[in-house]
Amino acid sequence: MTHTFFLDDQEIPFREGQSVLQAALSAGHYIPHLCWRPQLEPHSSCRLCTVIINGRPFSSCTQPAMKDQKVDCDTPELQALRKAVLQMIFVEGNHYCPSCEESGSCRLQAMAYHLGLQDNRFPQQFPIRERDNSHPDVNMDRDRCIRCETCVRASRDLDGKNVFGIHGRGIKSKLAVNAPSGLLKDTDVSAEDQAVALCPTGCLTVKRVGFKVPIGQRIYDKESISAMALKEFQAEEAAHG
Amino acid sequence: MNPIANLELETASHPEALTRTVIEPITRVEGHGKVTLLMDEQNHVKQARLHIVEFRGFEKFIQGRPYWEAPVMVQRLCGICPVSHHLAAAKAIDTFVGARQLTPTAEKLRRLMHCGQTLQSHALHFFHLASPDLLFGFGADVATRNIIGVIQAHPALAVQGVKLRKYGQEVIRVLAGKRVHGILAIPGGVNKTLSREDREYLLKDIDQMVTWSQDAVGIVGKLFTDNQTEFERFGSFRSNFLSLTTSKGDFELYDGGLRARDDKGQDIFDHVNYAHYLRYLHEEVKSWSYMKFPFIVSLGNDEGWYRVGPLARINNARFMGTPLAEEARKAFMAMGKGEPIHATLAYHWARMIEMLYAAEAIRDLLQDPDILGTDLMTQGERATEGVGVIEAPRGTLIHHYKIDEHDAIVKANLIVATTHNNTAMNAAVREVAAHYLDGKVLTEGLLNHIEVAIRAYDPCLSCATQALGRMPLHVELWDAEGQLVDRLVKGADGTLSDELG
Ligand code: SF4
Ligand code: SF4
Ligand code: FES
Numbered sequence: 001m002t003h004t005f006f007l008d009d010q011e012i013p014f015r016e017g018q019s020v021l022q023a024a025l026s027a028g029h030y031i032p033h034l035c036w037r038p039q040l041e042p043h044s045s046c047r048l049c050t051v052i053i054n055g056r057p058f059s060s061c062t063q064p065a066m067k068d069q070k071v072d073c074d075t076p077e078l079q080a081l082r083k084a085v086l087q088m089i090f091v092e093g094n095h096y097c098p099s100c101e102e103s104g105s106c107r108l109q110a111m112a113y114h115l116g117l118q119d120n121r122f123p124q125q126f127p128i129r130e131r132d133n134s135h136p137d138v139n140m141d142r143d144r145c146i147r148c149e150t151c152v153r154a155s156r157d158l159d160g161k162n163v164f165g166i167h168g169r170g171i172k173s174k175l176a177v178n179a180p181s182g183l184l185k186d187t188d189v190s191a192e193d194q195a196v197a198l199c200p201t202g203c204l205t206v207k208r209v210g211f212k213v214p215i216g217q218r219i220y221d222k223e224s225i226s227a228m229a230l231k232e233f234q235a236e237e238a239a240h241g
Numbered sequence: 242m243n244p245i246a247n248l249e250l251e252t253a254s255h256p257e258a259l260t261r262t263v264i265e266p267i268t269r270v271e272g273h274g275k276v277t278l279l280m281d282e283q284n285h286v287k288q289a290r291l292h293i294v295e296f297r298g299f300e301k302f303i304q305g306r307p308y309w310e311a312p313v314m315v316q317r318l319c320g321i322c323p324v325s326h327h328l329a330a331a332k333a334i335d336t337f338v339g340a341r342q343l344t345p346t347a348e349k350l351r352r353l354m355h356c357g358q359t360l361q362s363h364a365l366h367f368f369h370l371a372s373p374d375l376l377f378g379f380g381a382d383v384a385t386r387n388i389i390g391v392i393q394a395h396p397a398l399a400v401q402g403v404k405l406r407k408y409g410q411e412v413i414r415v416l417a418g419k420r421v422h423g424i425l426a427i428p429g430g431v432n433k434t435l436s437r438e439d440r441e442y443l444l445k446d447i448d449q450m451v452t453w454s455q456d457a458v459g460i461v462g463k464l465f466t467d468n469q470t471e472f473e474r475f476g477s478f479r480s481n482f483l484s485l486t487t488s489k490g491d492f493e494l495y496d497g498g499l500r501a502r503d504d505k506g507q508d509i510f511d512h513v514n515y516a517h518y519l520r521y522l523h524e525e526v527k528s529w530s531y532m533k534f535p536f537i538v539s540l541g542n543d544e545g546w547y548r549v550g551p552l553a554r555i556n557n558a559r560f561m562g563t564p565l566a567e568e569a570r571k572a573f574m575a576m577g578k579g580e581p582i583h584a585t586l587a588y589h590w591a592r593m594i595e596m597l598y599a600a601e602a603i604r605d606l607l608q609d610p611d612i613l614g615t616d617l618m619t620q621g622e623r624a625t626e627g628v629g630v631i632e633a634p635r636g637t638l639i640h641h642y643k644i645d646e647h648d649a650i651v652k653a654n655l656i657v658a659t660t661h662n663n664t665a666m667n668a669a670v671r672e673v674a675a676h677y678l679d680g681k682v683l684t685e686g687l688l689n690h691i692e693v694a695i696r697a698y699d700p701c702l703s704c705a706t707q708a709l710g711r712m713p714l715h716v717e718l719w720d721a722e723g724q725l726v727d728r729l730v731k732g733a734d735g736t737l738s739d740e741l742g
Contacts, residue, residue, distance in 0.1 A: 097315040098422060131305060133647040139307060160243030207648060208338075214425075214433035215418025 036061035038236035094143035102202030104218030131216035324358035325633030329427030332629030339621030347430035360636035361409025368402025378388030380686030482553035490559035546664035549636030551591035563601035606669035
């Protein structure tokens with residue numbers, strides 16, 4: 001039997017076990033999110049999906065939907081919060097979108113457009129991050145890593161490999177790989193891995209693809225991140241229920 | 242060959258006893274440069290130098306980056322000719338994927354983009370930056386000697402300038418997805434076909450562009466013949482010339498072999514594979530300038546300097562591949578009576594002939610069946626070193642990269658047109674200083690003569706984007722002890738004020 005809850009005063013049906021985010025997407029309502037992906041276990045680290053339930057903030061990607069609860073999502077306060085969170089993510093890395101091959105297909109960038117980011121607001125941190133281009137087919141540019149652990153989860157749960165991990169905590173934490181040398185070339189990652197495909201930024205990319213997709217035909221040239229997210233979710237539902 | 246014009250003015254024998262004049266920044270050139278004049282008490286010019294701050298950080302910045310990023314990243318080098326950098330880098334990087342010969346469609350699409358860039362850049366230079374001097378006179382009242390003055394006195398011409406530029410930008414936008422900093426060239430080809438609709442869209446206005454370009458050639462040609470003596474004399478000197486030409490020695494903007502000719506038009510070298518440019522061209526460092534001074538190795542650094550850009554290309558070409566431009570080239574070359582044209586101001590005329598060529602070439606390319614082709618990419622045996630050379634609007638542009646086994650760039654070397662012309666622009670400055678300023682009390686109009694000479698070369702001084710339109714001008718007078726005794730400031734409205742006096 002289906003129950004319902006209220007998302008910004010709209011009645012949303014849900015199935016037992018669905019998170020607020022899943023139920024919302026199921027019903028065609030977008031809640032901004034970055035670290036959550038329909039194929040993967042939730043991770044609840046980016047906080048972009050924050051909603052207010054009974055006056056308290058929750059990550060909607062992990063919060064189970066509950067009967068009759070009132071969820072605030074599209075409020076000016078929450079949009080401002082999401083913006084601030086995203087601005088922090090940007091200044092904690094080194095993002096030069098104009099020469100980044102992910103530009104136009106990057107979730108982080110698309111989210112910035114979606115939330116109307118105009119500036120950095122916070123001081124740029126300019127962290128020193130090591131690039132790893134040792135692998136013949138996969139490029140790793142840590143400057144663009146947002147430590148969302150999508151690759152960690154995808155490598156472990158979808159590729160069955162465990163190539164990636166995050167070392168350290170907070171601003172000092174960094175993407176590490178599972179090899180004594182610390183180099184990507186000594187792991188069993190391959191260009192076909194879901195870990196590479198699902199990385200939301202230009203950190204993990206397949207080498208020598210570069211700028212093959214022309215401007216105008218890149219993922220978010222054609223579709224907004226919200227429309228894409230709904231499509232991806234529906235596709236995943238259709239495939240795995 | 243000829244000695245460098247007024248070389249004795251490059252370094253004064255007793256600089257400590259002279260008054261120093263600094264013109265900074267130069268108006269209506271892209272970016273930032275500075276002219277210093279040292280004068281004695283009778284206002285005789287003893288030393289004249291053009292200093293250009295060249296941005297060299299890029300060569301470091303790109304180290305470690307994957308090679309496919311280079312054609313995109315280099316567009317940030319220059320706000321005014323990003324497409325030239327994009328294509329020169331792409332040509333170098335084609336080598337890494339073994340693309341020795343692009344597919345006909347890919348090459349023609351790149352050529353089309355390059356012609357769009359040439360058209361828009363030349364239109365901008367002539368109508369916005371050069372026409373105020375040429376139409377009103379170099380020493381004319383500064384209140385009218387600017388683009389606003391041109392719009393008021395010659396409204397139709399100003400509109401044509403804007404529309405020609407816009408058309409060139411539209412060619413770029415259609416091909417690269419964006420008007421500025423779009424992307425078309427990728428290693429081994431291009432990433433996009435040209436749609437039929439876009440081709441029709443561009444064809445719609447091209448005849449008008451050709452006609453307007455023809456008119457522009459006529460205007461400059463007439464200005465030149467009407468003022469022949471002054472125009473031939475102004476900032477002029479003899480020099481060698483360097484450019485790309487086709488294998489037949491014809492005019493070429495996108496690809497070809499390097500040709501250098503001396504001041505009489507005799508070949509110094511010809512059909513040189515540009516991958517070997519380092520065997521033919523070296524760069525000299527002078528303590529007083531950040532920008533290097535390239536020269537032809539076989540002639541040495543005193544005699545081996547040369548000019549690049551529109552004048553060099555037209556002088557070096559046996560023939561131009563489009564009929565109207567070829568006709569214009571012949572009329573232009575007739576002035577030299579069998580020898581190359583050396584006048585600094587002839588750059589303006591040559592530039593308009595090239596604009597006409599670009600417009601005609603765009604029309605030809607749009608009508609070429611290959612332009613709608615879908616075979617866009619090619620590759621072959623990989624290499625780890627690549628050189629790309631292109632004739633950018635301002636002149637020969639060299640990009641040179643080396644990569645390691647992980648596809649990362651380990652070395653980059655760029656020689657831009659403004660650097661090739663460094664010695665020549667200094668020669669022009671000295672010539673004008675000696676001829677027009679010597680013994681006179683400096684006025685804005687007189688100082689503008691120096692800028693007119695520099696502007697003829699259309700330098701992109703620090704590859705920065707500001708300086709469109711009028712910038713304030715500072716002139717500083719220093720005494721023999723190095724004390725600032727006077728400072729003239731030219732405001733945005735063109736008025737001169739004396740700050741210390
Ligand atoms: S990863 Fe995304 S946000 Fe970062 S530089 Fe690339 S396009 Fe921009
Ligand atoms: S590499 Fe990509 S997927 Fe992995 S943590 Fe960084 S941004 Fe996320
Ligand atoms: S999507 Fe929920 S915390 Fe990232």
